[in-house]
Amino acid sequence: MARKGMMIPGQTKNVELCKGINGLDKVILREGRGCSAEVYLYGGQVTSWKNALGEELLFLSSKATFKPPMAIRGGIPLCFPQFRNHGSLEQHGFARNRFWVIDDDPPPFPSNSVSKAYVDLILKNSEGDGKIWPHRYEFRLRITLGPGGDLMLTSRIRNTNTDGKPFTFTFAFHNYFYVTDISEVRVEGLETLDYLDNLKNKERFTEQGDAITFEAEVDQVYLKTPTKIAILDHERKRTFELRKDGLPDAGVWNPWDKKAKMIPDLGDDEYKHMLCVQASCVENPITLKPGEEWRGRQEISAIPSSYCSGQLDPKKVLLRE
Template structure:
């Protein structure tokens, strides 16, 4: 919650660094019951109000399917007496064989904000995104499906999202990796961050309103590309 820095908030918000509770009164499941899930809830503390003075309920359902597919469903409800706005991003990091052997499909021809160039706006010119140096971009008005193809592992990560119009693509590369205290010098070679997000246009909730965002992650053979994958019904749950 709160991608980027906003006032006194830290770079990627504070909800990710707080203790959550098991949600004892979650919304009922609407899909098949052959999936395991847990519901978590986060409510701000008095200390949190000092950082961001709004009252809300943040519910997160984590669902795992029989084949290991993962679905994250977030609901944020305004329990305050006034409207508030926020940005959002799932911090999803993927383990890859070699970043130079990875390509991302589904974002071609789209506009993006380049964080390495003061968020100037550009249009993606490549047929697929490949990596030869540091990348830190926010792609705008993205499709509901994005594919991360790992040729060496012969597999493709498929992201399907709902309520999250943007997508962040990030790899720190060698120089920045060495400057990060919690990042190994060579770890940039084996990871890629692709995040479903709502950043360019902040979400605004009036009192009592609720926002919902969903991310579905699966792995398929790398012979598939983003344009060939048949629609899944998981996002309907």
């Protein structure tokens, strides 16, 4: 196991491998302006993303358990090979419950970032996986903290079956955004789209509002979504911008008060400070033949906004290049 403060071979001073909660290995990414991100090898999961002011941008439950095999509540869990209960496996699949390793020799990742703050992780099938999902695979993940503080995650999943069989999966980056007050948050970019309502047995509806706002439990998967989605936190005067590629769908979830009380690793009132917007591929599952690879990518940024004073048109955020 890694010693505290040990540098990752082949990386730079921007990347540090150390011990986290309950002695679990984690990687800290740092950029010169003071931005940072933390990634646990358990789950390959980002658990913290801070801006240059040291403000936390991701929600992490105060009751999150860092005790395998329990999943970590918050940050950015990886849902593979199944998102939610869209299949026969356990909720959200098993990638978030596995120990990943640092990939010392990753293949080239296409990127226009000049950042030195990144880490490559890899997850391969184990004997235990074969009992519930009998396939061989390689799941490579690159997590990058950009020079401006943007957080980028790129997934590459390859079918390495030797029996000639294809496999099919669904996927999501299960982003937990930290918000000041969920009742003062709106999501732009999903209006007029069809969605599956998980609170109504996945029945299909069409979004009628000009934005998504929150006053009760929401658990929906929007279909054929644009590549950019904006989450506006009026209280904090902050806008999260989510850009994605290869992930046509977007889940939106907040448990609200009654459901929050039923979730053991979530504080009763913490639903007020979280919003999940998940870059996902759900409606049309991905099928890979042996040797084929799928890629999915997301980039999230947090920008100051004055929308609540009428000075920012949220539509312009979605058009920003």
